[in-house]
Amino acid sequence: xxxxxxxxxxxxxxxxxxxxxxxxxxxxxxxxxxxxxxxxxxxxxxxxxxxxxxxxxxxxxxxxxxxxxxxxxxxxxxxxxxxxxxxxxxxxxxxxxxxxxxxxxxxxxxxxxxxxxxxxxxxxxxxxxxxxxxxxxxxxxxxxxxxxxxxxxxxxxxxxxxxxxxxxxxxxxxxxxxxxxxxxxxxxxxxxxxxxxxxxxxxxxxxxxxxxxxxxxxxxxxxxxxxxxxxxxxxxxxxxxxxxxxxxxxxxxxxx
Amino acid sequence: xxxxxxxxxxxxxxxxxxxxxxxxxxxxxxxxxxxxxxxxxxxxxxxxxxxxxxxxxxxxxxxxxxxxxxxxxxxxxxxxxxxxxxxxxxxxxxxxxxxxxxxxxxxxxxxxxxxxxxxxxxxxxxxxxxxxxxxxxxxxxxxxxxxxxxxxxxxxxxxxxxxxxxxxxxxxxxxxxxxxxxxxxxxxxxxxxxxxxxxxxxxxxxxxxxxxxxxxxxxxxxxxxxxxxxxxxxxxxxxxxxxxxxxxxxxxxxxxxxxxxxxxxxxxxxxxxxxxxx
Numbered sequence: 001x002x003x004x005x006x007x008x009x010x011x012x013x014x015x016x017x018x019x020x021x022x023x024x025x026x027x028x029x030x031x032x033x034x035x036x037x038x039x040x041x042x043x044x045x046x047x048x049x050x051x052x053x054x055x056x057x058x059x060x061x062x063x064x065x066x067x068x069x070x071x072x073x074x075x076x077x078x079x080x081x082x083x084x085x086x087x088x089x090x091x092x093x094x095x096x097x098x099x100x101x102x103x104x105x106x107x108x109x110x111x112x113x114x115x116x117x118x119x120x121x122x123x124x125x126x127x128x129x130x131x132x133x134x135x136x137x138x139x140x141x142x143x144x145x146x147x148x149x150x151x152x153x154x155x156x157x158x159x160x161x162x163x164x165x166x167x168x169x170x171x172x173x174x175x176x177x178x179x180x181x182x183x184x185x186x187x188x189x190x191x192x193x194x195x196x197x198x199x200x201x202x203x204x205x206x207x208x209x210x211x212x213x214x215x216x217x218x219x220x221x222x223x224x225x226x227x228x229x230x231x232x233x234x235x236x237x238x239x240x241x242x243x244x245x246x247x248x249x250x251x252x253x254x255x256x
Numbered sequence: 257x258x259x260x261x262x263x264x265x266x267x268x269x270x271x272x273x274x275x276x277x278x279x280x281x282x283x284x285x286x287x288x289x290x291x292x293x294x295x296x297x298x299x300x301x302x303x304x305x306x307x308x309x310x311x312x313x314x315x316x317x318x319x320x321x322x323x324x325x326x327x328x329x330x331x332x333x334x335x336x337x338x339x340x341x342x343x344x345x346x347x348x349x350x351x352x353x354x355x356x357x358x359x360x361x362x363x364x365x366x367x368x369x370x371x372x373x374x375x376x377x378x379x380x381x382x383x384x385x386x387x388x389x390x391x392x393x394x395x396x397x398x399x400x401x402x403x404x405x406x407x408x409x410x411x412x413x414x415x416x417x418x419x420x421x422x423x424x425x426x427x428x429x430x431x432x433x434x435x436x437x438x439x440x441x442x443x444x445x446x447x448x449x450x451x452x453x454x455x456x457x458x459x460x461x462x463x464x465x466x467x468x469x470x471x472x473x474x475x476x477x478x479x480x481x482x483x484x485x486x487x488x489x490x491x492x493x494x495x496x497x498x499x500x501x502x503x504x505x506x507x508x509x510x511x512x513x514x515x516x517x518x519x520x521x522x523x524x525x526x527x528x529x530x531x532x533x534x
Contacts, residue, residue: 042396081519082378098412100401102309102394104507107401109410116403116410118392118511127510135513160515217398220421221412223429229377229518 036187038147041106044096044219045190045212057168057206060199071170075162080238082113082227086136086161087153087171088194090114095222096215099190106142111224119151126154134173136161149181166194167208169201188214305438306473309395311509312480312502314386330457330498339460339491370526378516378523381430382408384447384467385456385484385500389514400436400443406514413445420448428452428463443471459486459496478504 078085091097095111101121108117119140126132126139132155139155158172165171176197184191190212197205228234318328335343365371382404389406402411409429413436420433432450436443447467455461465488472481479501486496517523 040397042398077519081517083517083519084513084515098399098401100394100396100399102396103307104309105392105394107392107394107403109401109403109412115405115513116392116401120510123508132510133512135515137513139510217416218418220433223409230375 036183038183038187039144039149040101041099041149041181041183041190042101043190044098044215044221046096046215047093047210048213051211051213052166052208053210054167054208057165057196058203059168060201060203062200063169071163074159075164076238078161080229080235082229084136084161085112085114086163087117087138087156087177088165088196089162090117090137091192091194091210092166095224096219097212098221109221111222113224113227126152129155134158138175138177147182151177151179151181153177153179165196165206167206169196169198169206171196172198172200174198174200184211190214305395306441306443306471307395307477308393308443308471308473308480310507311390311392311505311511312386313390313505314388315479315501315503317501329500331496333455333457333459333486333496334493335458335460336489336491336493343458343460365527365529367529367531370528372524372526374524376518376520376524378407378518382410383430384411384432384450385482386502390505390511391502392511405512407516420446423449423463426463432463432467441473445469445471455486455496456484457496457498460491461486462488462491464488465491480504 077083090108090110090112093110093112097111098109100107100109104120104122106117106119106121108119110116115135115137117137117140119142121142123141124143126141132139134155134157136157138153140151140153142149142151144150154176156171156173156175156177158170158175161171163170163172178195178197180193180195182191183189191209192212193207193209195205195207196202316329387404387406389404391402391404394401394403396415398414398416400413400415402413404410409431411431411434413434415436418435420435426433426449428449428451430451430453432447434445434447436445438444445468447469448465449463450461450465450467452462453460461467465486468485468487470483470485472483473479474481480503482500482502484498484500486492
């Protein structure tokens with residue numbers, strides 16, 4: 001009888017250890033502690049040093065040195081003035097991205113200077129160009145194809161935010177982005193392929209893939225690092241000149 | 257052509273609705289099974305959760321949308337003598353301006369008299385109550401997000417059963433730390449860890465002040481009544497309560513991007529009051 005109790009206790013302890021180990025491994029790509037729904041990408045997702053597979057883009061001949069210089073200048077301006085960065089920079093986050101899937105809409109909230117992304121699940125067509133004011137995030141609609149969420153985005157404003165696209169090229173007002181989201185690694189990894197089409201920028205559609213790791217379930221959202229366009233030390237740093245101020249003064253909005 | 261397109265959208269929407277209906281029924285069956293097996297109260301609540309997801313716009317029924325008339329909605333907070341004295345001292349000292357405001361002198365200005373109210377900064381702090389911009393509510397299993405269509409921190413309400421953090425290790429923010437639950441069809445949010453400052457209706461708050469919000473949906477699903485109750489025995493003689501009502505936006509509406517560019521010189525342009533019509 002005593003042996004039975006000891007055995008039961010040992011089994012219970014082993015189960016607890018296994019559960020806690022599984023919990024501790026969340027965010028390491030080792031699989032979530034509980035069963036996951038392949039049709040729900042909700043969670044906090046973060047990139048790591050090995051998260052990006054980005055081949056070089058086949059740029060169109062219209063991407064002249066002058067075109068590149070103008071786009072580089074636009075991106076420098078957006079950085080200098082703390083403009084909302086938009087797509088695709090927001091998806092290249094240095095902090096976890098909060099993705100929440102509701103009944104009709106998915107929202108992505110970023111811990112950086114970016115507006116949230118709204119991805120509509122219940123709207124089969126884009127808002128008409130005649131009424132839609134282009135944005136740094138664009139107009140996104142999505143549908144499930146098996147266990148892959150396909151997100152289709154148009155309506156970008158090419159003149160605002162950070163326009164550089166990984167692998168080469170730039171977001172313009174004619175850009176068309178198709179993303180394919182798929183949970184892999186037993187739900188611990190969110191694999192996303194990005195395919196940009198834009199005849200003014202690419203000879204052929206440009207595709208690259210990011211793999212986001214699921215952050216621990218206990219993660220707490222943090223305010224973005226404060227971006228102060230009137231911080232002279234920051235401005236001098238960005239311009240590459242020396243500064244007596246000693247560098248940026250990171251703060252949080254709302255914590256002032 | 258437009259009729260064909262509208263018909264296609266309607267057909268597509270109808271198909272999507274039917275598909276959703278089937279999926280919801282399946283989900284409901286799974287939830288019922290889960291309750292039967294585990295007795296999990298949280299899952300029981302899921303089947304009864306109010307559908308507050310969508311785009312909402314604050315609906316002020318009094319005050320014509322002016323900032324000064326907000327007290328008509330909120331009433332006046334009944335402060336403790338100590339809190340009243342601190343509030344008066346704060347007013348004397350200027351009370352601290354919202355980031356970006358440079359000259360909030362709170363004086364009337366004659367028509368044609370220019371005055372500057374902003375330094376051009378676009379990084380506004382955000383806040384708890386909805387403002388004049390639309391806001392979106394997204395309900396997921398572990399979290400509810402409330403995001404405004406203008407700059408600032410957005411609200412994260414944890415639904416996974418976690419508790420508030422130790423406030424001695426928490427850096428206060430304008431949205432604090434929020435946990436939520438559903439109670440008989442009402443969405444309830446508990447918030448602490450807020451930055452010290454003012455509360456509508458002459459109230460005050462510190463990081464220890466507790467805010468309870470109760471979101472109730474009207475029977476037709478078109479109105480959301482948000483009841484705010486502030487509790488802090490060091491500040492209030494009785495809980496300070498007020499309500500804000502929001503109206504649901506049409507299902508085919510879309511979010512605006514409230515673009516703001518600190519590098520644009522017009523961002524710092526003076527306000528010039530127009531001539532008033534008698």
